[in-house]
Amino acid sequence: MHDADAIRQCRQGNTEAFRHLVQRYQRRALAHARALTGNDADAADAAQDAFLDAFRHLGRFDEAREFYPWFYVLLRNRCFKQRARAGDRAGATGATDGLETVASGGGSPEEMHDLRAALDRLTPADRELIVLKHLDGWTYDELAQRLEIPRGTVMSRLFHARQRLLALIAERRGGAR
Amino acid sequence: MTTRPTHSCDEVRMAALAALDGERAGLTSHDVEAHLADCVSCRTALAGLATLHADLGRVDYERLDVDLWPVLERRVAVDVPHRAGRGDSTRREVGAILGLTVVLVAWRLAQLLLDLPAPVVNSVVPLALVVFVLRWLTGDPFAIRLSSLELQQKGAP
Numbered sequence: 001m002h003d004a005d006a007i008r009q010c011r012q013g014n015t016e017a018f019r020h021l022v023q024r025y026q027r028r029a030l031a032h033a034r035a036l037t038g039n040d041a042d043a044a045d046a047a048q049d050a051f052l053d054a055f056r057h058l059g060r061f062d063e064a065r066e067f068y069p070w071f072y073v074l075l076r077n078r079c080f081k082q083r084a085r086a087g088d089r090a091g092a093t094g095a096t097d098g099l100e101t102v103a104s105g106g107g108s109p110e111e112m113h114d115l116r117a118a119l120d121r122l123t124p125a126d127r128e129l130i131v132l133k134h135l136d137g138w139t140y141d142e143l144a145q146r147l148e149i150p151r152g153t154v155m156s157r158l159f160h161a162r163q164r165l166l167a168l169i170a171e172r173r174g175g176a177r
Numbered sequence: 178m179t180t181r182p183t184h185s186c187d188e189v190r191m192a193a194l195a196a197l198d199g200e201r202a203g204l205t206s207h208d209v210e211a212h213l214a215d216c217v218s219c220r221t222a223l224a225g226l227a228t229l230h231a232d233l234g235r236v237d238y239e240r241l242d243v244d245l246w247p248v249l250e251r252r253v254a255v256d257v258p259h260r261a262g263r264g265d266s267t268r269r270e271v272g273a274i275l276g277l278t279v280v281l282v283a284w285r286l287a288q289l290l291l292d293l294p295a296p297v298v299n300s301v302v303p304l305a306l307v308v309f310v311l312r313w314l315t316g317d318p319f320a321i322r323l324s325s326l327e328l329q330q331k332g333a334p
Contacts, residue, residue: 015253019246026245040243048245052252115232133198134233140200155202159191162233166225 003067010058022051025068028136029075035131036079036124037086046082050075069146076128083124118168126161133158184212186219193223197230270314277310 001020009017026047033043033050053074061070119127129147132138140158144151184192184204189212192202196209213220281303288299 015250018253019250022246022249023244026243030243030245044243044245048249048252051245051249055253111232112236115229115236119236130233134236140195140198155191155195155200158198159187159194162194162226162229166229169229 004063007058007061007063007067010055018051018055021054021067025071026051028068029071031135032072032128032131033075033079033082035127035135036076037083038120038124039086042082042086043079046078047075049082050078053078072146080124114169114172115165117172118165121168122161122165126157126164129154129158129161130165184208186212186216186222189213189216189219190222190226193219194226194230197227273310273314277306280306 001017003021003024006017006020010021029047029050030043033047034040037043037046050071054071057074061067119130122130129143132143132146138146140151140154143149143154143158147154149157188204189209192204193209193213195202196206213223284303
């Protein structure tokens, strides 16, 4: 089923059509949500709320657009709310399970562990940009359009986010010595 | 004699990183190379950024494998059939709030004019109206969500 057909059927109250959208996009949404919220449970809650928001507002969806970029705005808002709610809890315990379980790759286990820990210490805004760039491969133009910021700002923010990430990794390695 | 344009280290690093991303930046590759030839600090910084760029490309971000649908289906069933695709939902919501306001004002006027004697009814009826309208507007506020406990039970990482 195409997204447009599913959306049309959802508007007529067909929840099975909505299931198609949820199951098609939930993995991607959860990955984004986890990057933005920093942990699995908040990510699942935020993604769930965002899907419900999407269902409620499908009447305002412009069928000429793609579903996910539209949905991403809802997801992003939910993630930031969820993160704000969870802020005190995470701050009190200092616990973050965000990207601890997420990374794998070609670097040594220690290097990837440092990278994961550093990613988790980035601000949500920095982490969002990096995840959108490296998980989804969005171009600077797409990032600019979807985050509603100028392309030059995307370039600058990505650069500074990655510099901060490097600094956090260096700090971690310096502290480990 | 030609003068070489001067660019700050940040400009050069940003342009080099953009090139790694496959993007164009304000500087030409010649500008970047010319700067790097003279700037050890930028060469070192860019080596670190290039390694980071490669490592970020190897991170697997999609490992949380949770099906949201079973819980969402319940929430949607409670919340949405009458709401899905309602293009005029805002009008309805505004109408509901205006209607509620009118009813509450009328209720209060009736209280004043008729001097209604039952204080419990006077409190409960308006409160019930408010709860009913809010419930209708927002859906089930007590809907069960997929909590961290449920996630653990599902064996999510």
